Amino acid sequence: MARRMAFNFIGVALAGFWLVAWAGTGHAAEKKKAPQDGRAVMSEAEIQSQVMAFADRFLSIVVAAYSAYRVIVSRARVVGR
Numbered sequence: 001m002a003r004r005m006a007f008n009f010i011g012v013a014l015a016g017f018w019l020v021a022w023a024g025t026g027h028a029a030e031k032k033k034a035p036q037d038g039r040a041v042m043s044e045a046e047i048q049s050q051v052m053a054f055a056d057r058f059l060s061i062v063v064a065a066y067s068a069y070r071v072i073v074s075r076a077r078v079v080g081r
Helices: 002-033 046-081
Strands: none
Touching: 002 046
16 A cells, blocks of 8 residues: 555555656747847746745655655544454
């Protein structure tokens, strides 16, 4: 059971990081296609900063949800016995 929960957690985390990487790549590609008419364009450092901030928020949400799930499962085991 614990192994299965660990694999679920790893799968969710990898999917989230893949999504963050994919979104960052798409945003960087849009930057290259932007017209040069003087509009503000994000630099690579700003994009990286935003992607890392998103990854930090995502990971904290996943960890909090996993912790809450473990509490629920442990309570169910105690009640079920």
